[in-house]
Amino acid sequence: MSEPKSPGFWGSVWEKFKRDRFALGALVVIVVLFGIAVFQDFLAGSRPIVLKYEGEYYFPVLFQYPEFFQTDFKDLVKELPGGDFAVFPPVRYSPTENDLLSILVPPSSEHYFGTDDRGRDVLSRLIHGARISLSIGFIAVGISAIIGIILGGIAGYYGGKTDFIVSRLFEVMMTFPVFFLILTILAFRDPSIYNIMIVIGVTSWTGVARLIRGEFLRLRKYGYVDAAIALGGNDARVMTKHMLPNALAPVLVDCTFGIAGAILVESALSFLGFGVPPPDPSWGDILSQSQRYVDFAWWLVLFPGAAIFLTVTAFNLVGEGFRNAVDPKFTGDG
Amino acid sequence: MDSALEIRDLRISFSARGKKLEVVSGVSLTVPKGKIIGVVGESGCGKTVTALSVMRLIPEPPGSIDSGEVIFDDGNLLEYSERDMRAVRGNRISMIFQEPISSLNPVFTVGDQIGEALRTHLKISKREERQRVVELLKLVGIPAPERRMKNYPHEMSGGMSQRVMIAMALACSPEVLIADEPTTALDVTIQAGILELIDDLRVKMGMAVLLITHDLGIVAEVAHKVYVMYAGKVVEDAATKDLFADPKHPYTVGLLHSIPDLRDSKEKLDAIPGVVPSPGDFPPGCRFQDRCPLVIDKCRAEEPPLAEHAPGHLSACWRADDVELKV
Amino acid sequence: MKELLRINGLKKYFPITSGILSRVSNYVKAVDGIDLAIGRGETVGLVGESGCGKTTLGKTIIKLHEPTGGEIIFEERDITNLSTSGMRPVRKRMQIVFQDPYGSLNPRMKVEDIVSEGLVIHGVSSNAERREAVRETMRTVGLREDALARYPHEFSGGQRQRIAIARAIALRPDFIVCDEPISALDVSVQAQIINLFIELQERFGLTYLFISHDLRVVKHISDRVAVMYLGKIIELAASRELYENPLHPYTKILISSVPVADPTRKREAAVLKGDVPSPIDPPGGCAFHPRCPIAVEKCSREEPALRDAGGGHMVACHLV
Structure with a gap:
């Protein structure tokens, strides 16, 4: 056997993912967004x-x-x-810099994407908003994934009464209209970025929990799980080493969609005025200003709208490609 | 001997990752009318693909039938149009599969499913259909057929489901029945009943049966003639008695030695070493060479043809006359 | 022969729940009061049709299922009610090999990690010693060392089963439950794996509980054979004795159903009527009586006990 070193599961998932041109393109978009978020001060600032x-x-x-x-x-x-x-950075304005002499200026060579009603540069705010949107997306989903994996894992592994109790908890959680729940909580608390992340995180874990529970129930019947128990492995080891890695792929797919969802929720919150507090830039916040000037200030609608659309679509396309790549029907995994 | 079905020099390949892999390499076999023909081999030997090609059920792509003929009723099935083929499939040639439960549609009752086979091919009234279904269920030995026909597949055991599958396959009194591992998923006590049923029906209806299995014991019990397949080729072809009394291919001998006999006990079996080569890794010359105890230089250089070594007993081995069964 | 393992009246019932409150409405009596003793170095075969509870028995003996009743004595020590942590030292001594070579290996782990897992869990030896132990085990089961860096999906069914056997013997256990270990393999590979089991037993003095539906295989490898029907052992005898002189009508039918690779020896057709009844609601009296060709009235009334019919040949039938 002198074949090249085996790629392993994630290696072969990547091989399959690469073949999907849309997903690969979307991944490039996300990488670029990350670049923008990391290097925001080099791209826009005074x-x-x-x-x-x-x-x-x-x-x-x-x-x-x-x-x-x-x-x-x-x-x-x-x-x-x-x-x-x-x-100077290519955009010479900081996102919070007011210039009351140039309010609601349409796109020009001075302000590429125009300015808002306080004379702030829209492009600069979009660039700085990327970090906020992405971190809300990732951290909120991270929180929900951790909660979901722990609760779903416990329910699926132990089954029986434990499963019964935890599953009822999922169901109670799912009966809440999450968006209004978030609105209610934020009405009582400061709408800081951190609070928004936490609130989205702790209200949206049911999807992951149900997925993990289902996967664990399925995997519990596998020989290698029994074999690990027979070797003397304790519950934590069996769950983390043998079950979680095999249950993770669908969860990660779900999380990718979840990030898109969280970004959308944040935009919606900001649009309604419950979001990231001013003067921090947020895509939804820019969009919310446009309400008042929508009949002429088209740039306040188009650019933040496009940014939200592009990001959400990119995450959804990556999620889609990822889902196809980990689908056992195509991997022959089992 | 009048043949019901004849496969001539069939070659089938599948393409995977841009490579074309031949899985059936020039298989010829004849199924005479009213006889049971066994095809024996291990997984990957091409036996199932050969059977599926008769029914024209090979997905193309990735599969492709590269050459050969399947002669049925003086025509070549491989040249039939899809429409003509539909008139043959399930009507004049039927097939039963290994997994009875997954072969039945869970949302219809078994009566509906057998009726469907009848409706597709015969113009009969609702009442005749019902009557025929009951008859068929009775024929395959299902007790209380009037009640059973209203059951859904999940309400039946594996043995019962396989009987239903057989009833479906027999609905239109086919001339040829292809049975692909019909008893592998069943318990031995039920297996015996199913084999007996197939043999009974053959006698009653004069069907020809192509029985595909990995179990030499099953072949010994019901088949009249056996083809042993290995790595996409027929390596031995003989009447059942001759094959078991005096096998002429080292692979056949290896298979026979691999089965623990009810009579002997706790000692090592004469196992065939190594594993079946996968398509694409077939060595030049004889494909069994790396696992063969009788291998000589000639085997590595030249592929042995399927030649007659005793009357009606063909073997593809350069040393066919040196092959011996240990007793 | 010294006794290694004994089970007394072992029971495993699975509750069937119904309704939104998951009330237990009934039980599947998968293992229903089994007594069995296995001597050190012995192979006891366990045969029966699907659904008879043989796999559940195997898993309950090594406590992959919590027993519902009865006791399990391993090396003169009652392990029935040991906790997970109390079981740990015992787990080193008893292992299992499963039927499905595809589902029994973790697809995300390299072969080296799979085989060394037991050694890691029990903290046996240093890293370097462990690597050597794993290599030695691989050679023992007939696998090449370069397999260690690969993933299970790159192997054939037979090789995967060798990996599973390597995992089981890496800790040098005394007792292995072999749960249909060759049923999913090709005929020529089955013979290789049977040989491997025989070799390992000679080399390490292993004790096997060998579960299979294939009587030919069980007969070949076992010293004694137990026949199970609906959660109970109905016959138990030395394997030659059982095959040459079966006493229970079910055993007789089972043996006569096995196809023999000899066309000159036509067996008399002994076809069993009906299917295995549901273990939720087994027939009263002798559980086999509705299918039994020789049943009398008493069989439906009274359950026959497993008793010695002479020379250690145990059978549970009123008519023997």
Whole structure:
């Protein structure tokens, strides 16, 4: 047997995923979004990336310098002496920077995506909103996945009475209209980013829990689970080493859709005014402003709407591709 | 001998990951009228694919029938149009499968399903249909057929379901019955009954039966003639008595030695070493060479043809005359 | 022969629940009061049709199921009510090999991790010693070392079963439950695996409970054979004795049903009528009486006990 090293399960899932061009394209979109979220300050902001001032080099994006405390760099660079220079991000406005002289300016060479009703640059707010949307999506889904895996796992592994009690808990949880539940909770609490993540997380775990429970009930009948028990493995080991890895694929698929859902929920919350508090930029918040000016300020509708649509669609396409790739009907797994 | 079905030099391949793999390489076999012909081999030997090709049930792609003929009623089934084929399938040639439960549709009663086979091919009234269904269920030995025909598949045991499958296959009194491992999923006590049933029906209805199995014991009990298949080829072809008394291929001998006999006890079996090569990995020359105790240089160089070594006894082995069964 | 394992009146009932409150409405009596002793180094075969409870018995003996009643004595120690942690040292000594070579290996684990798992759980030896032990075990079951870095799906059924056997013997247990270990394999591979079981027994002095529906195989490998019907042992004898002189009418039919690879020996057709009755509501008296060709009135009234019919040949039938 001199074949190349075996790819393992996730290797072969990737092989199959790659063949789906839509999903691969969507994955590229998500990677780019991540890049934007990570490097947001290099893409949009009022501080220069590199500044040579009086012969010294400064990196104001990365570091705070006491000598520039409360300096407006835009004024500073207007009178730079010869030999000194400044490199600004492609979008020279910070997301919170008000310019009351240019309110609701349509897209132009100055403001590529126009400005909002406080004169803030829409593109800059979109770029900075990416981090907020993605982190809400990932952390909220992370929270719900952890809760769902633990509860679903316990129900599916132990079965019997435990399963009965935990399953009733799922059902009670599912009877709540989640969106209104979130609205209610947020009405009593500060709508900070963290609260939004936690609230979305703790209200949307039932899908994962039911999936894991079903998978665990199925896997419980497998020989390798019995074999692991027969070898003396304790419950935790059997669950984490033998059952969870084999149950994870459908959960991860579900989580990918869940991220899209969480981003959408956050946008909806912000649109209704319950979302990320100002002045933090959020896609839903930009969209909510557009309500008042929708008859002429089309850029306030189009760009944030497109950003939300693109992100949600990308996550859904990746989820779809992922689901096909892990489908046992195509992998011959069993 | 009048043949009901004849397969001539059949070649079938499947493509997987851009590679074309031949799974049946020039198989010829004849099913005479009113006889049971056994096809024996292990998984991957091509026996099921051969049977499916007769019914034209091979999915194309990935499968493709590259050459050969299936002669039935003076015509070549492989050249039939799909419409002509439908008139043959389930009517003049029927097939039963290994898994009776999954072969039945869970949302219809068994009476409906047998009736369906009748309706498709025969123009009969509702009352005649009902009558025929009851008769068929009685024929395959199902007690209280009037009540049983109203049952759904999940309400029946494995043995009962297999009887229903047989009743369906027999609905139109086919000339040829193809039985693919009909008893493998069943208990031995039920297996004996099903085999007996197939043999009874053959006598009563004059059917020809192509019985595909991995169990030499079953072949010994019911088949008149046996084809042994290995890695996509027929390696031995003989009357059942001759095959078991004086096998002429080392693979057949290996299979016979692999079965623990009820008479001997706790000692090592003469197992065939190694595993069946997969399509695409067939060695040049004889495909059994790497597992064969009699292998010589010639086996690795040249493929042995299926040749007659005793009257009516064919074997594809260069050393067919040296093959011996240990007693 | 010294006794390794004994079960007394072992029972395993599975509750059937119904309604929204999951009330227990009935029980499947999969194992219903079984006594059996297995000597060290002995192979006891267990045959019966599907649904007779033989797999449940195997799993209950090594406590993969909690017994409903009775006791399990392993090496003179009652393990019936041991907790999970109390079972751990015992688990090292008793193992199981399953029927389905596809479902019995974790598809996400490499062969090395599968085979070494028992050693890891019981903290046996250092990493280096463990690696060597795993390699030694692989050689013992006839697998090449380069298999260790691979995943189960890359192997054929026979090789997978060798991996499962390697996992079972890695801890050098005394007792192995073999639950239909060859039923899913091709004929030529079956013979290889049977040989492997025989070899391992000679080499390590293993004790087997060998469960199969195939009488030819059970007869071949076992010293004694127990025949099960609806959760009970109905006949138990040395394997040659059982085949040459079956006493219970069910055993007789079972033996005569086995196809023999010899066309000159036409067996007399002894076809069993009906199917195995439901273990939820087994027939009263002797559970076999509705299908029995020689049943008399007493059989439907009174349940026959398993008794010695002479020379250790045990049978549960009124008419023997």
